[in-house]
Amino acid sequence: MSKAQQISEIIEKIGWGKYNIYLFMIIALTCMLIYYGTALGSITAKEAAKDWGMSKFAMSQLGTAQLGGLFIGSFIWGYIANHYGRIMVLRLCLIISIITFLAYTFSVDYYMAISIIFFQGFGFAGMLSTAPPTYYECCPPRKAWTMVLVSWSLCFGLILGYFVAFITVIAGDSGIGRWRWVSGVGCVLSILALIGSRWLLESPRYLDLKGQGAKARDVLKEIARWNKSYDLPQMETPIITYNSNVQEDEELEIEELIKPAEKVEFKELFCIHHIKKSIALAAIGFFGDIGYFGLIEFMPFFLNNIPNKITDDASVYGIIILQFSIGSLGILLSSKLVDTRLGRKWTIIISYLSCGVFVFLFFIANSYWMILVSTILIYFFNYIAFSAFFLIVPENYPTNIRALGQAWVNAASKFGGVLSPFTLGFLIEAPHGVLIGIFVIALSFGVIGIFGLLVKETRGRGMDAVSLSDTIKD
Structure with a gap:
């Protein structure tokens, strides 16, 4: 049995308890x-x-x-987290979040705001690269599906942002720009997240791969103490080696064939064992974010310019809140679908294709209710797909490159997000630009189906139970 599997069994034996709930809350807030x-x-x-x-x-x-900050930061923070620890990066990026939200609140012009928001994105990249692996590696294997619920917190961030703006429409903004109120609240939330992270523990898997077995055992004991689980089994001394001449038919554990964490670089993501999945996952993230961030960035504009225009601020923000709130229920459905015969893979493919269909329905909507229903269904299927994708990414990489793999997929995703506002912002200024922009969003969701076919299903396999031959066949 590999050392990583021993750790998985111990975490499973400790079970779900107070520490997992606390970890869920802090990672979700982050x-x-x-x-x-x-x-x-x-x-x-x-x-x-x-x-x-x-x-x-x-x-x-x-x-x-x-x-753009997210894109650049993903590479940098992924590398740092893999060498110096997830928790250190997480806390440092929360400090960046506090500073940038506060500075953004007092932006005096466009150029100051765009500079600050770039550095904010840079800090967000570290949070997004470290938060999912930190949660996943401390989660009992049978509770891995709760990663899907962690993804709901991303959606809730959108809901909360627009809700704060909606409140300022109803209650008045006291002469202060609505966006300044939204930014100020973000600063307060960042402070709460930083304070809450005080008791976070480093991933025992990460510590063991760094050769810090004693610290890994201490972390497991601390988790057991939090969860009031006192029957803690002992781990054997790890023997982790790297063999560069493994044959395809050797059914050996990936975790026994990996390089120590300090020697791993980004090029490991593109070795024969991982290149296919790395390209496919990156493509899914890339095209998914083109569509998703295009909708988020331009939804107020689309609502103002589709055939049946909606121009009242309260109605615009109200519709957006309803879109996210009801659409996010798709995450609850996804938490069940990922463990059915559909698995992670087909949940992603079918849901993204459905998104593309309902984007077209949104454009031809000729009544308020048709607009509301079509956009809710867009976000409903988008969140089903996104939350399944949120789970399948860390499951596709072994512990020693999981932070790098997460960072790579995040970077590819955010590159799509970078292109989306720029491209759509240019298109909507042209004649029939809204129609073309909506078509681009629908097409991006459809393309995901092709790349989804290249991803290996991970349902029931577990993060440490992937054989080398399975990986090569990926």
Whole structure:
């Protein structure tokens, strides 16, 4: 039995308890801040354009700048986290989040705002690269499906951002821009997340791969103490070796064939064992974010310019809140679908294809209720797919490259997110630009189906139970 499997069995024996609930809450709050910041960019683009005298295309570049920071930061933070620890990176990036939300609140012009939001995205990249692996590696294997629920916190960040803006419409903003209120609340939430992270423990899998077996055992004992599980089995001394001449028919555990964490580099993601999945997962993230961030960034504009226009601010924000709130119920359904015969793979494929269909329905909508229903269904299927994707990514990589794999997929995803506001911002200025933009979003969801076929199903396999031959066949 590999050392990683021993750790999995111990975590399973310890079971779900107070520490897992605490970890879930802090990781969920951290992830929530990322998409809360996305909502902030969209709200600013709508509210501050007149004050700053900027075009819609220029304002859309706020989203591009933030996602650009996410794209660049994913590579950097993924490397740092793999060498110096997930928790250290997580806390440092929460500090960046506090500073940037606070500074953004007092932005005096467009150029100051776009500079700050870029660095905010850079910090978000570290949070997104470390939060999912941190949660997943401390989670009992039978509770791995709760990763799907962690993804709901990203959606909740969007809901909360637009809800704060909606409240300022109803209650008044006291002469202060709505987007400034949204940013100020983000600063407070970041402070709470940083304080809450005080008791987070480093991943025992990561510590063991770094050769810190004693610390890994101490972490497992601390988790057992939190969860009031006192029957803690002992781990054997690990013997982890790297064999560069493994034959395809050797049914050996990946975790027994990996390099020590300190020697791993990004090129490991593109070795014969991982290149196919790395390309396919990156493509899914890339095209998924083109469609998703295109909808988020331009939904207020689309609602103002589709055939049956909606122009009242309260109605616009109200519809967006309903879209996210009801659509996010898809995550609950996804938590069940990923463990059915559909598995992770077909849940992703079918749901993204459904998104593309309902994007077209949204454009031809000729009544308020048709607009509401079509957009809710877009987000419903999008969140089913996204949450399944959120689970399948860490399951596809062994512990020693999991943070790098997560960072790679995040970077590819955010590159799609960077292109989306820039491209759509240019298109909507052209004749029939709204129609073309919506078609691009629908097409991006459809392309995912092709790349989804290349991904290996991980249902029932577990993060440590992948044989080398399975990996090669991926």
